[in-house]
Amino acid sequence: MFTFASVNQEECIACGACNSAAPDIFDLDDSGIASVIFAGDNNRGVTAIAEELQEELQDAIDSCPTQCIQLSDAPFA
Numbered sequence: 462m463f464t465f466a467s468v469n470q471e472e473c474i475a476c477g478a479c480n481s482a483a484p485d486i487f488d489l490d491d492s493g494i495a496s497v498i499f500a501g502d503n504n505r506g507v508t509a510i511a512e513e514l515q516e517e518l519q520d521a522i523d524s525c526p527t528q529c530i531q532l533s534d535a536p537f538a
């Protein structure tokens with residue numbers, strides 16, 4: 462199964478928890494708002510997250526206080 466991820470940036474409060482938990486998947490912009498950066502995804506949610514990063518991804522989701530990391534088993538766009 463593939464997992465695609467995208468941050469709902471309207472709900473992101475720039476806490477940085479996802480970047481701490483999964484720095485290979487999430488990065489923060491100058492304002493601290495998170496994006497999915499894995500393999501150049503640019504928060505589009507169209508790049509399947511690598512199998513070996515699934516645990517990190519789950520940790521990030523669990524650590525997000527606003528639950529704004531969206532997941533899908535199909536590309537978002």
Ligand code: SF4
Binds near residue numbers: 468478479521528
């Ligand atoms: S953990 Fe959630 S609220 Fe915090 S920076 Fe990441 S996406 Fe934004």
